[in-house]
Amino acid sequence: MSSVTGIAQHYFTDMKEISSEEIVFRREVRKLCEMNTCGNYGKNWTCPPAVEPIDAFRDRFGLFDTLLVVYRVYHVKSSFDWNGMKAGMSDFKDRLLDVKKEMEAADPHFDFIVLGAGACHLCDPCAYVDEEPCRNPEDAIVSLEACGIDVMRLMKDHGMKYYNGKNTVTYVGGILYNKSQNN
Numbered sequence: 001m002s003s004v005t006g007i008a009q010h011y012f013t014d015m016k017e018i019s020s021e022e023i024v025f026r027r028e029v030r031k032l033c034e035m036n037t038c039g040n041y042g043k044n045w046t047c048p049p050a051v052e053p054i055d056a057f058r059d060r061f062g063l064f065d066t067l068l069v070v071y072r073v074y075h076v077k078s079s080f081d082w083n084g085m086k087a088g089m090s091d092f093k094d095r096l097l098d099v100k101k102e103m104e105a106a107d108p109h110f111d112f113i114v115l116g117a118g119a120c121h122l123c124d125p126c127a128y129v130d131e132e133p134c135r136n137p138e139d140a141i142v143s144l145e146a147c148g149i150d151v152m153r154l155m156k157d158h159g160m161k162y163y164n165g166k167n168t169v170t171y172v173g174g175i176l177y178n179k180s181q182n183n
């Protein structure tokens with residue numbers, strides 16, 4: 001399998017590897033989801049309350065030694081440019097899915113998890129609202145926040161810039177994998 005960073009660098013402007021042991025899970029992040037400022041709480045299979053409890057994510061993440069944090073900075077017209085932000089988010093989600101598919105094609109046996117930003121956008125609306133099963137569970141990407149990870153804190157704690165200047169938005173995702181098996 002090609003190196004994970006080698007594949008990811010075609011899709012993201014910036015990235016940094018951290019040990020999965022350094023990932024901090026916070027219940028308060030779930031509480032923020034419950035406040036539903038993004039409007040996706042209870043409306044998407046990749047968001048709470050549909051996703052696993054935080055402890056289950058912690059256990060699953062423990063199967064991997066490395067988190068490659070990937071991010072990309074998008075320019076928008078102003079801090080009210082919702083369409084620009086939406087377009088950037090959509091592009092970022094497409095890139096995450098593309099990187100996932102390229103990694104799967106490179107080695108179908110390599111174990112990894114791609115983590116995203118925001119709710120899965122593959123169907124509109126998500127099947128969750130109609131109480132139907134997810135239509136594409138293989139490609140539905142759960143966000144870092146839905147797992148209970150404070151993204152701003154993660155970036156700050158590891159020397160990555162979340163704020164990249166006026167009229168920009170930064171979207172962040174990650175790839176969990178075993179570096180020891182990716183030489």
Ligand code: SF4
Nearest residue numbers: 120123126127134135
């Ligand atoms: S693939 Fe469709 S049904 Fe599944 S989580 Fe994404 S939007 Fe919802």
